[in-house]
Amino acid sequence: MTVMEQVRAQALEGLDPEQSAAVTAPRGPVCVLAGAGTGKTRTITRRIAHLIESGQVNPSQVLAVTFTARAAAEMRERLAGLGVSGPGGAVVAQTFHAAALRQLRYFWPRVMGSARWELMDNKFRLLTRVTRDRGLDAADRDLIRDLASEIEWAKSSNLGPADYPDAAAASHRDLPTDARTVAEVFAAYEDAKVSPDGDRLLDFEDLIIYTTMILQAEPAIADEFRSRYRSFVVDEYQDVTPIQQNLLDAWLGERDDLTVVGDANQTIYSFTGATPDYLLDFTRRFPDATLVRLQRDYRSTPEVVDLANRVIGNAVGRIAGTRLKLVGQRDGGPAPVFSENEDAESEVVCVVAECKRLLRAGVPPTEIAILYRVNAQSQQYEEALSEAGIDYQVRGDQGFFSRPEIVAGMRRLTTLAEGPPPPMGVVDAVRRALVAVGLTDAEPAGANAKARWQQLLRLVELVEAIVAEQPSAEFAGVVKELETRSRSKHALVVDGVTLSSMHAAKGLEWDAVFLTGLHEGSVPLARATGTREEIEEERRLFYVGVTRAREHLHLSWSLSRGDGRRSSRKRSQFLDGLLPDTARTRLAEPRQEPDRNVLKALTAWRGDYAARQNIAPVNVMSTMMVRRIATELPSTLDELAAVQGFGAERVDAIGHAVLAVVDDSLFG
Numbered sequence: 190m191t192v193m194e195q196v197r198a199q200a201l202e203g204l205d206p207e208q209s210a211a212v213t214a215p216r217g218p219v220c221v222l223a224g225a226g227t228g229k230t231r232t233i234t235r236r237i238a239h240l241i242e243s244g245q246v247n248p249s250q251v252l253a254v255t256f257t258a259r260a261a262a263e264m265r266e267r268l269a270g271l272g273v274s275g276p277g278g279a280v281v282a283q284t285f286h287a288a289a290l291r292q293l294r295y296f297w298p299r300v301m302g303s304a305r306w307e308l309m310d311n312k313f314r315l316l317t318r319v320t321r322d323r324g325l326d327a328a329d330r331d332l333i334r335d336l337a338s339e340i341e342w343a344k345s346s347n348l349g350p351a352d353y354p355d356a357a358a359a360s361h362r363d364l365p366t367d368a369r370t371v372a373e374v375f376a377a378y379e380d381a382k383v384s385p386d387g388d389r390l391l392d393f394e395d396l397i398i399y400t401t402m403i404l405q406a407e408p409a410i411a412d413e414f415r416s417r418y419r420s421f422v423v424d425e426y427q428d429v430t431p432i433q434q435n436l437l438d439a440w441l442g443e444r445d446d447l448t449v450v451g452d453a454n455q456t457i458y459s460f461t462g463a464t465p466d467y468l469l470d471f472t473r474r475f476p477d478a479t480l481v482r483l484q485r486d487y488r489s490t491p492e493v494v495d496l497a498n499r500v501i502g503n504a505v506g507r508i509a510g511t512r513l514k515l516v517g518q519r520d521g522g523p524a525p526v527f528s529e530n531e532d533a534e535s536e537v538v539c540v541v542a543e544c545k546r547l548l549r550a551g552v553p554p555t556e557i558a559i560l561y562r563v564n565a566q567s568q569q570y571e572e573a574l575s576e577a578g579i580d581y582q583v584r585g586d587q588g589f590f591s592r593p594e595i596v597a598g599m600r601r602l603t604t605l606a607e608g609p610p611p612p613m614g615v616v617d618a619v620r621r622a623l624v625a626v627g628l629t630d631a632e633p634a635g636a637n638a639k640a641r642w643q644q645l646l647r648l649v650e651l652v653e654a655i656v657a658e659q660p661s662a663e664f665a666g667v668v669k670e671l672e673t674r675s676r677s678k679h680a681l682v683v684d685g686v687t688l689s690s691m692h693a694a695k696g697l698e699w700d701a702v703f704l705t706g707l708h709e710g711s712v713p714l715a716r717a718t719g720t721r722e723e724i725e726e727e728r729r730l731f732y733v734g735v736t737r738a739r740e741h742l743h744l745s746w747s748l749s750r751g752d753g754r755r756s757s758r759k760r761s762q763f764l765d766g767l768l769p770d771t772a773r774t775r776l777a778e779p780r781q782e783p784d785r786n787v788l789k790a791l792t793a794w795r796g797d798y799a800a801r802q803n804i805a806p807v808n809v810m811s812t813m814m815v816r817r818i819a820t821e822l823p824s825t826l827d828e829l830a831a832v833q834g835f836g837a838e839r840v841d842a843i844g845h846a847v848l849a850v851v852d853d854s855l856f857g
Contacts, residue, residue: 226488580685
């Protein structure tokens with residue numbers, strides 16, 4: 190075997206035919222459409238190794254870019270494991286922003302002379318000053334954050350202040366104020382970054398914009414850069430923004446030694462300016478490009494893969510026309526579980542009970558994830574997991590009671606609780622108190638303001654649940670209960686069950702995944718239903734959630750928000766056609782009314798038992814579970830265990846007592 194044959198054999202070891210085709214494609218434009226779980230990182234790192242080991246490029250001449258520091262670190266680790274190095278150095282694997290920062294530091298003095306620049310950590314301080322100068326409410330932190338988000342979107346989309354109003358209208362942006370005012374603030378912000386002596390403050394978008402401008406305006410610098418880097422690899426190409434594409438074009442010049450990897454089905458960041466158009470148009474721009482599709486899914490069981498294919502198979506539009514159909518490569522596993530629940534509380538109880546079952550079956554807690562659409566939905570799971578003694582970590586966000594708006598709200602409630610009782614009901618008093626920290630009657634405009642509002646509304650819903658459990662509780666007592674629940678939260682750990690939004694779960698995987706809150710208004714999100722494009726992005730986000738699961742997949746939703754509320758929710762439209770016949774039959778069964786005597790007796794017993802155990806009544810049984818027992822009237826432990834959400838663990842702990850209450854109420 191020749192040396193070249195040995196190099197080729199090493200690069201191809203353990204690869205499937207499609208991966209091998211991507212690895213060994215000739216130097217030039219290559220587009221790899223890589224579905225979830227198909228081994229894209231392995232493929233692109235092997236391709237880099239093959240190009241180097243076959244002598245087509247030196248390691249130091251390769252620039253690989255991706256979108257997160259974690260992904261870049263994983264790429265560097267994989268390349269190091271492949272022994273990819275040379276006398277000129279190793280492959281550079283960085284994020285777009287890190288690569289631009291490095292280049293800007295090097296080239297700036299040669300173009301800008303003595304003018305200095307400084308990178309801002311964030312836009313908040315400067316935008317606060319600019320907003321105040323424009324006569325707006327600079328004390329409104331949500332307004333400042335939303336203005337920052339709009340400026341980031343505009344700059345990432347390669348839009349200036351003059352272009353912003355029309356583009357925002359066309360993109361159905363969720364604006365904190367009118368578009369013309371945003372544009373004026375944007376223009377003033379850009380002016381404020383430049384001092385009279387030419388020094389500049391740069392934000393993170395400027396790193397890419399200025400680096401691109403220098404390469405485009407200075408041919409000598411562009412030539413120097415292009416002699417340094419000759420081969421480029423871009424991961425997650427479906428998430429590229431227009432200014433990142435501009436920088437990539439400046440890096441390439443007239444060359445075409447470019448490998449891109451992406452999956453249009455996982456396009457979920459359009460709100461940040463990302464677009465899959467560059468991926469979808471790659472073979473039009475480079476007609477001679479090698480196109481490879483990776484569709485063999487090594488992550489998930491065939492059951493999960495089949496569901497994922499059916500989810501994305503319902504998609505419509507341009508992206509749908511290029512979708513990949515995954516082919517499961519693992520042995521079979523359990524069928525996905527669909528769980529309809531009467532209310533949100535019952536859904537949480539059901540999910541946590543299933544978590545316990547998986548933990549008892551030997552699934553490590555680090556291999557279990559509970560995913561939701563918005564961060565405000567984490568609170569119920571934080572509380573339920575804590576009460577169950579299950580460690581957890583909240584990914585990409587703080588725990589509920591640690592979030593700034595909740596800290597501010599709790600501080601306000603605690604101060605009021607030290608004074609005389611308010612002259613109104615507890616829930617109304619809490620609502621009024623939280624107005625000072627951002628709770629309004631109607632959902633506000635602006636994405637950040639909405640997120641803050643959702644968190645505060647969740648705090649009100651938590652108060653409503655406490656009042657439902659303790660009808661005689663006064664304002665000070667309810668606040669004390671909130672403080673107790675806040676203090677009882679254990680320190681977050683790194684080896685517990687993961688709580689995460691679906692967006693933050695992108696790029697990760699677990700043995701068991703719970704997709705929760707799958708009702709209309711949540712998935713898809715209510716404010717994302719204005720256009721077909723927004724609906725389709727929500728569908729892709731759901732698809733990303735499904736494809737995080739390796740083996741166990743649990744999909745759940747509830748028909749109402751909480752105790753006593755009318756069942757007005759509908760399950761997500763994305764579930765249409767997915768439920769097995771048995772599930773559709775079960776979920777369509779008519780509901781009966783509970784026996785009033787049994788319901789009253791069980792509710793009273795639950796309260797007494799909770800008081801003796803010093804726990805919340807909801808942690809004995811949810812109100813909806815009490816209603817189910819009062820409706821189904823079980824007479825044996827087996828029948829009681831079959832009541833949705835009750836389970837074997839509760840049977841062991843309180844089963845005989847519950848049956849006694851039912852029996853006494855019916856026949857006593």
